[in-house]
Amino acid sequence: MKGFAFSPASVNIKVGNNVTWTNEDTAPHTATDNGTEFDSGSLATSATFTHTFTKAGTYTYICKIHSSMAAATVVVSN
Secondary structure: OOOOOOOOOEEEEEOOOEEEEEOOOOOOEOOEEOOOOOEOOOEOOOOEEEEEOOOOEEEEEEOOOOOOOEEEEEEEOO
């Protein structure tokens, strides 16, 4: 999370891997799945949130505070 964007905007991983989001902005952000898979809650500057993906699929997510921030994680089977 930097410059009011998720970077990278898309990432491909395997089932069982995790993604860590780090807020590098001065404003708070969230990483919130459009479904119910994960929600980081508000992350202050330098705060991190890690989620382990246990099912294959495409997970789109946004920042609930700044809804123009959007990205996706594509999870494939091993």
